Amino acid sequence: MTNPPLSRLLVADFSRVLAGPFCTMTLGDLGADIIKVERPEGDDTRAWGPPFIDEESTYHLGVNRNKRSIVLDLHDPDDLQAARTLAEHADVLVENFRPGTMARFGLDDTTVRQANPELVYCNISAFGPGAGRELAGYDLLVQALGGLMSITGPDQKSPTKTGVALVDVLAGLFATVGILSALHERDRSGVGQRVEVNLMSALLSALANQSSGYVLAETIPHAIGNGHPSIAPxxxxxxxxxxxxxxxxxxxxxxxxxxxxxxxxxxxxxxxxxxxxxxxxxxxxxxxxxxxxxxxxxxxxxxxxxxxxxxxxxVNNIADAFPLATELGLAPVADTADGDPRLGREVANPISLSGTPVTYRTRAPHLGEHSADIRNWLDELETRRDTA
Missing domain, CATH: 3.30.1540.10 (formyl-coa transferase, domain 3)
Structure with a gap:
């Protein structure tokens, strides 16, 4: 079988919750080796439930397949050195801490690039590095501030969020596109670059006809239930x-x-x-x-x-939608290849590549499941550097 298109890439995944993990999972589906760096308490989503299966959060399972997990406490000097070694050997680093957090640990783009100039460094934030840098980055808040809730719901008096954290997913997809573009440029120039995506800008861009109607015609749209402002019925x-x-x-x-x-x-x-x-x-x-x-x-x-x-x-519910997709000849569900029939049941990646298809190699890892192996590998890298 042909190797997946990103099979040579090493991604240091310092992200958590949804936008970053969705991005890195997509890269992992395309073959990249994703090392998920988790604090001792683990990714927040490990506790987000119900539903749970075998005491694992389905929220976490759904966005963390094709990854290996290592626990690193960045306040511990040895763990911080391991994190720096990982960053200095990665092709891609993804993080979604508040602006300035990574710099406090010497893991910011400028510092890491001194040892790894080919690195593609991706930061996903809520409102960018400017005046909104200290604002919390919850999807619901961005839906409110970014106008999405004002055009969603039965009427103007009932602003409503979407039924999924859509802004996080959109930001994760934009980040994936940015990373792949930076990698393509690196193939030509040999130099990496910084990729920045923020949830607010991702939302305003994804509002499409609604936001362009305001920018071009100063028309302020509002919620009209399930109707369309420009088409009927x-x-x-x-x-x-x-x-x-x-x-x-x-x-x-x-x-x-x-x-x-x-x-x-x-x-x-x-x-x-x-x-x-x-x-x-x-x-x-x-x-x-x-x-x-x-x-x-x-x-x-x-x-x-x-x-x-x-x-x-x-109007179907989700339990109706999956059988319908199957009837239509689609493949909405996939199983990972690691032989875990309960935790390895996955919602399929929608990308279909004729020559190098996406792969489902492993279920989402248990917290720190691969810590020992990854630490040994990082120690070997340090030893080689010290003796070079």
């Missing part, structure tokens, strides 16, 4: 049984929708003949579609509308 609708999503983006699709619902006159109604008019008259459109959808359940309309090329689907 694009929302959830009640049926005879269950909720149905309609994501109708063209006039042709709208015509097919109306015909399938037995409500063809709606497509010729002066209020609804174009998308712009449908957006302006969304409440009347909702009432009309609600009446047409009421006689049948959501699963019926899903089947009928999909057959006519109309984007529609019942």
């Amino acid at each position: 694009y929302d959830t609708y009640a049926t005879g049984d269950g909720a149905l999503v309609l994501a109708v983006g063209t006039d042709r699709q709208f015509s097919r929708l109306c015909a399938t619902l037995g409500a063809s006159p709606l497509a010729r109604d002066d209020r609804f003949v174009t998308n712009e008019l449908r957006v302006q008259n969304r409440q009347g459109l909702r009432e009309s579609l609600g009446s047409a959808l009421a006689p049948r359940p959501a699963h019926h309309w899903t089947k009928e509308l999909t057959a006519q090329g109309v984007p529609a689907g019942a």
Whole structure:
């Protein structure tokens, strides 16, 4: 089998919780050797639950596969030296401490680069190194300050967070892209560089049409439930049984929708003949579609509308979504190769590479599981340097 694309890379992972670990797990899936440096108490997410399985947090298990764990107390001189040795031999270092923390231990980019000029050093922070450097970096806080909650929820009076720590995940993905770009440049120049990603900027960028509407037209969007500010019908609708999503983006699709619902006159109604008019008259459109959808359940309309090329689907829970993905020919679940059937069940990486596919080599490590082996290796590196 062809080696994974990042199989020669050593990543020193000083990050914890979600954004950094999600980034390093992605690099690990692509073949990198990830050494996860944990404080004696371990990554915060080891205690985040329920749910737990075999006393392990599923939160932690879900973002730490393909890694080896070493416990290092950076306040201990010997452990700090081990951390420095690791950083000085790594290809990539990822950390998400508050700005200035790594510098206090001599593990900042400037210091480490003196011994390792090829290092790609990635810092993930909440609000960057400037005026927001001391603010806590919780995803919920960034969702609030960054405007995401103001456009999420049933109405303007009910700001709502997303159902997952989405900003952390986005920042982790941006960090991954930045690291891979810096590694590509290193292949050309032979020199590493610093990669910085902060959650606030990641969110503002990922707000896409909502943020560009403000920047370009000074339009301030607000929450409109599951609707879309620029498309209709694009929302959830009640049926005879269950909720149905309609994501109708063209006039042709709208015509097919109306015909399938037995409500063809709606497509010729002066209020609804174009998308712009449908957006302006969304409440009347909702009432009309609600009446047409009421006689049948959501699963019926899903089947009928999909057959006519109309984007529609019942609102699933996560337990419904995984079997559906399998039915669609996807592979949403994978097992690690280390033979641990309970802790090694994984949500699959969505990246598909035809020649060098992602790999699931090991489950998330127990705290300090690889400390002895890694310490021995670091000691050997120190010995070689001392005798060189």
